[in-house]
Amino acid sequence: MGQSMAARQINAFYSRTQILHDVSLAMNANAVTAIIGPTGCGKSTFLRCLNRMHETVAGARMTGRVVLGSTDLYAMDAVEVRRTVGMVFDRPNPFPTLSIFDNVAAGLRLNGIRQKDLLIERVQAVLSMTALWDEVKDRLEKPAIHLQSGQQQRLCLARALALEPAVVLLDEPASTLDPSSTLQLEELIEQLKDRYTVVLVTHNLQQAARVADTTAFFLDGHLIETGRTIDIFTNPSDTRTEDYITGRRS
Amino acid sequence: MRAKTLLDRTVSGLLFTISGSVILSMGALLAELVIAGHASMVHFGFSFFLGHAWDPLRGAYGALPFLFGTAVSAIIGLVIATVLGLGTALLLTQYATLRIIRMIGFLVNLLAAVPSVVYGLWGIFIVVPWLRVTLEPALYRVFGDIPLFAGARDGVGMLAAGLVLGIMTLPTIAAVVRDVFGAVPNTLRDGALALGATNQEMIRMAVLPFARAGIFGAVMLGLVRALGETMAVLMVIGNQPSITGSLFAPAYTLSSAIASEFAEAASPLYLSALYELGFILLMLTILIYTLARLLVWRVRWRGGLPL
Amino acid sequence: MKYKGLRLRKWKDRAFFVLLMLATALALFPLLQILVEATIRGVPGFKVSFFTQLPAPVGIVGGMGNAIVGSLLIVGLASAIATPIGVCTGIYLSEYAPVRYARVLRFLTDIWFGVPTILVGLLVYGTVVLSMKGFSAWAGAISLAFIMVPTLIRTTERMLALIPAIVREGALALGASPTQTVFLFVLPAATRGLITGVVLAVARALGETAPLLFTAFGNNFWQSGLSSPIAALPLQIFLYATSPYPVWQAQAWTGALTLLSIVVVLHAFAHFLTRGEGLS
Numbered sequence: 119m120g121q122s123m124a125a126r127q128i129n130a131f132y133s134r135t136q137i138l139h140d141v142s143l144a145m146n147a148n149a150v151t152a153i154i155g156p157t158g159c160g161k162s163t164f165l166r167c168l169n170r171m172h173e174t175v176a177g178a179r180m181t182g183r184v185v186l187g188s189t190d191l192y193a194m195d196a197v198e199v200r201r202t203v204g205m206v207f208d209r210p211n212p213f214p215t216l217s218i219f220d221n222v223a224a225g226l227r228l229n230g231i232r233q234k235d236l237l238i239e240r241v242q243a244v245l246s247m248t249a250l251w252d253e254v255k256d257r258l259e260k261p262a263i264h265l266q267s268g269q270q271q272r273l274c275l276a277r278a279l280a281l282e283p284a285v286v287l288l289d290e291p292a293s294t295l296d297p298s299s300t301l302q303l304e305e306l307i308e309q310l311k312d313r314y315t316v317v318l319v320t321h322n323l324q325q326a327a328r329v330a331d332t333t334a335f336f337l338d339g340h341l342i343e344t345g346r347t348i349d350i351f352t353n354p355s356d357t358r359t360e361d362y363i364t365g366r367r368s
Numbered sequence: 369m370r371a372k373t374l375l376d377r378t379v380s381g382l383l384f385t386i387s388g389s390v391i392l393s394m395g396a397l398l399a400e401l402v403i404a405g406h407a408s409m410v411h412f413g414f415s416f417f418l419g420h421a422w423d424p425l426r427g428a429y430g431a432l433p434f435l436f437g438t439a440v441s442a443i444i445g446l447v448i449a450t451v452l453g454l455g456t457a458l459l460l461t462q463y464a465t466l467r468i469i470r471m472i473g474f475l476v477n478l479l480a481a482v483p484s485v486v487y488g489l490w491g492i493f494i495v496v497p498w499l500r501v502t503l504e505p506a507l508y509r510v511f512g513d514i515p516l517f518a519g520a521r522d523g524v525g526m527l528a529a530g531l532v533l534g535i536m537t538l539p540t541i542a543a544v545v546r547d548v549f550g551a552v553p554n555t556l557r558d559g560a561l562a563l564g565a566t567n568q569e570m571i572r573m574a575v576l577p578f579a580r581a582g583i584f585g586a587v588m589l590g591l592v593r594a595l596g597e598t599m600a601v602l603m604v605i606g607n608q609p610s611i612t613g614s615l616f617a618p619a620y621t622l623s624s625a626i627a628s629e630f631a632e633a634a635s636p637l638y639l640s641a642l643y644e645l646g647f648i649l650l651m652l653t654i655l656i657y658t659l660a661r662l663l664v665w666r667v668r669w670r671g672g673l674p675l
Numbered sequence: 676m677k678y679k680g681l682r683l684r685k686w687k688d689r690a691f692f693v694l695l696m697l698a699t700a701l702a703l704f705p706l707l708q709i710l711v712e713a714t715i716r717g718v719p720g721f722k723v724s725f726f727t728q729l730p731a732p733v734g735i736v737g738g739m740g741n742a743i744v745g746s747l748l749i750v751g752l753a754s755a756i757a758t759p760i761g762v763c764t765g766i767y768l769s770e771y772a773p774v775r776y777a778r779v780l781r782f783l784t785d786i787w788f789g790v791p792t793i794l795v796g797l798l799v800y801g802t803v804v805l806s807m808k809g810f811s812a813w814a815g816a817i818s819l820a821f822i823m824v825p826t827l828i829r830t831t832e833r834m835l836a837l838i839p840a841i842v843r844e845g846a847l848a849l850g851a852s853p854t855q856t857v858f859l860f861v862l863p864a865a866t867r868g869l870i871t872g873v874v875l876a877v878a879r880a881l882g883e884t885a886p887l888l889f890t891a892f893g894n895n896f897w898q899s900g901l902s903s904p905i906a907a908l909p910l911q912i913f914l915y916a917t918s919p920y921p922v923w924q925a926q927a928w929t930g931a932l933t934l935l936s937i938v939v940v941l942h943a944f945a946h947f948l949t950r951g952e953g954l955s
Contacts, residue, residue, distance in 0.1 A: 169562065171558060171561060171562060173465070174465065174557075174558075174561055175465070176464040176465050177465075178465075195681070195685070197564050197565070197566055197681065197684070197685070198564065198681060199564075200561060200562055200563065200564040200565075201563065201564030204562070204563075205558075205562040207555055207558055207559065207562075209555060211553070211555040211556055211558065211559040212559075213556065213559065213560070213573060213574060213577070214556075214577070214578065215577040215578070224560075224563060224573065225563040225564060228563065228564060228565055228569055228684075229564070229680065229681075230680035274559070277559075277563065278562070278563070281563065281564065373852050373854075375852065375854050376852055376853050376854045379771075379854045379858075380767075380771045380854075382763075383763050383764070383766060383767035383771055384767060384771070384772075386759070386760055386763040386764055386767065387763070387764040387767045387768065387772070387780060389760050389764070389824070390764060390780055390783050390784055390787065390824075390825075390828070391780075391783060393787065393821065393824070394783050394786065394787060396798060396802070397790065397794060397795075397798045400797065400798045400801045400802065401794070401797065401798075403801075404797070404801055451698060452698045452699075452701055452702040453702070454698070455694065455695045455697070455698025455699060455702070456695075456698060456699045456702050458695050459695040459696065459698070459699050460699075463692070463695070472699060472703070474946065475703050475706060476702070476703070477942065477946075478706060478939065478942060479702070479703065479705075479706050481878060481879075481882075481938050481939070481942050482706065482709060482882075482935065482938070483881070483882025483883070483884070483909060483934055483935075483938065484882065484883075484884060484885070484909075485882065485884045485909045485912050485913050485916070485931075485934075486709060486713070486882070486912070486931045486934060486935060487709075488913070488916065489912065489916045489927060489928065489931050490705065490708070490709050490712070492916055492917070493712070493716075493916075493924070493928075494708065494712060535702075535705045538702050542702070566684055566685065566687070566688035567688055567691070567692070568687055568688040568691040568692070569684070569688070571691075589789070592789045593789070595791065596789065596790065596791025596792065596793070596794075597791075598791065598792065598793045598884075598885040599884045599885050599909075599913060603913070603916065603917060623791050623793045623885070626793050626794075626797065627793050627796075627885055627888055630796075630797075630800075630888070630889055631888070631889060643797065646793070646794050646797050649791055649793075649794060650790065650791075650794055653786070653789055653790060653791060654786055657785065657786050657789050658786075661782070661785065
């Protein structure tokens with residue numbers, strides 16, 4: 119089951135440049151929260167703060183808290199955080215030397231699961247969940263990089279789901295996919311919220327409107343507005359949101 | 369681009385001519401070694417490579433002792449340089465979130481800048497006495513039954529040369545491996561970390577598999593450096609054209625033999641044989657270099673970086 | 676599902692980090708040792724006389740004055756020969772050369788860079804020394820020039836590559852010809868980088884010993900001209916280091932300290948000029 123997540127007063131920096139200013143945002147359990155905003159508004163950085171990936175970059179630092187359920191993620195071990203909060207990136211990144219099966223099993227193996235039958239069961243389950251099982255079941259031992267990019271991206275999603283995270287972070291997951299793969303991925307995201315809390319960063323407004331329950335609009339490192347997706351898109355309360363939604367912002 | 373003017377063509381032509389010096393120089397080097405080594409090549413033929421005696425007084429010239437000494441000292445050096453160089457490069461590239469580690473980079477560059485003759489000085493006055501007094505007796509006590517660690521323990525010899533070569537080739541290997549690790553796409557590292565991998569697991573899953581060929585290439589480039597290293601080796605290897613099973617024994621390398629015997633080579637055949645050693649050295653350099661380049665290119669190409 | 680083993684994994688991670696630190700410490704230990712030993716053993720001999728006097732027979736304390744002057748002379752001469760060749764070739768490679776020719780040139784430059792320097796000594800002996808009928812400052816300088824050229828080509832090309840494409844496009848869009856673009860816009864922007872290249876090449880040449888053995892040869896007296904054998908600092912260090920006399924050995928350390936100081940200063944200068952960019 120998903121758990122609700124809340125970011126409190128996040129300030130994030132790269133070297134001396136401040137990327138995020140005092141961002142607080144609640145992300146509901148078993149719902150899709152979309153984060154939209156122009157390039158460079160800090161939406162990806164925000165996402166990377168949620169699973170403590172931000173701190174893996176040289177020169178990066180942040181202040182603030184992220185709470186999952188009732189646990190403070192910044193009081194936990196970062197490695198543990200990342201297996202509880204899964205992430206899919208803007209371009210597919212399967213491990214090039216590993217097979218399809220091993221890619222999905224990678225996270226499980228890291229966490230000490232070695233029993234073959236258990237691995238097979240879990241790999242099959244998440245591959246089915248991502249609608250990949252029928253496409254790849256005959257070539258599980260083939261290198262993952264030979265899949266098409268849409269399949270690769272769903273493989274990366276499966277890889278993240280295999281660890282049964284509470285939250286799934288999606289960082290512009292469709293940005294390198296063709297329209298039909300994008301559609302397929304969006305259908306998957308819809309289904310994901312039955313079991314997980316989903317946070318989706320996207321530059322595609324239609325995508326946010328299609329899949330998100332809640333939408334947050336970021337601009338220049340500030341959270342401008344957040345609310346039900348339908349309200350944000352039809353009746354935004356801030357003129358800057360309205361300008362962005364309607365394309366008036368130069 | 370606009371149509372080229374007369375000025376453009378003149379300048380381009382001039383620079384092209386100057387750049388020809390690169391080809392000319394390599395050609396001249398090759399020609400010189402072949403011409404001057406020709407007498408020896410004709411006289412000994414292929415047996416030059418197999419001859420294990422090098423005795424100018426009796427007119428016996430075989431390259432085997434030099435090939436042996438070069439190979440053994442280079443292998444010892446490469447093992448040391450690879451282990452330490454990989455460790456250094458991993459620390460510098462994968463743990464760069466720590467500020468102190470970024471400063472270490474300058475020191476590694478400095479390691480490459482120390483002149484060969486200074487390494488030789490360090491070898492003679494610090495490494496060799498330490499080997500003679502501490503390391504070699506200790507190795508002898510423990511492993512004395514193995515021929516590798518038997519025999520006289522003078523400090524001077526292949527082990528000393530290997531140690532010095534190790535430190536001297538380390539910056540080369542570290543620099544190339546740093547480049548190779550730098551070519552590992554960030555998305556791969558992110559992918560592993562986001563699955564909850566520790567840094568060590570991330571390196572094992574994402575960095576090392578990707579860089580494997582490049583690491584091998586870096587070691588080969590280190591080998592090129594080790595082959596050509598002359599002065600420091602000359603100062604610590606003992607300079608005896610012998611083939612001995614013990615790492616403690618003195619030996620000779622291709623480059624150090626040329627350096628120390630060239631001035632006293634009295635007969636034309638002696639001189640020619642030294643030139644042929646030089647020719648072998650050049651061929652080995654070109655061969656290994658080419659192989660190494662191909663491997664490093666492959667990694668950069670896969671990482672989407674310019675060649 | 677509950678996952679196990681995190682503590683063990685964290686321990687492995689920490690142990691791995693400690694191993695890497697250890698490897699780095701071991702790698703840098705010799706550098707530290709060399710700097711410390713050269714200071715301890717070299718400082719006592721670090722007097723004015725060391726820089727002004729000639730090498731003296733055992734028993735009398737002499738200096739390396741002629742070797743230092745000799746080194747400066749041949750490296751200066753070598754730079755004068757190598758800089759135009761290296762920099763021009765680097766410019767050609769970066770700005771003019773057709774892709775294929777550039778690839779061949781780059782490959783040969785890299786091989787040249789890796790050629791054992793003792794072989795350069797053989798080449799110059801066979802050509803310059805034999806035709807001039809003797810060892811000479813010229814022969815030494817030409818050997819060092821040989822060694823400097825590939826370094827210069829590489830750094831020049833690398834530094835020009837750091838100049839963003841918009842500089843070139845901007846100039847071309849203004850109606851500048853390709854040559855005007857290179858000489859009026861690109862090169863001025865890369866000046867610091869080009870100077871860095873020369874500095875690094877000089878630092879490398881100053882420490883070279885092997886190619887001088889049978890070209891410059893060495894000399895115990897002040898230089899009288901460019902056509903006679905000439906002393907050089909690394910040669911003198913080599914000679915004294917391998918001698919049986921403690922006085923000479925101590926002077927070798929003083930020589931090494933001098934050489935190291937110059938090289939470190941040159942490298943720090945290069946680092947300062949480019950803030951580490953483009954160096955590796």
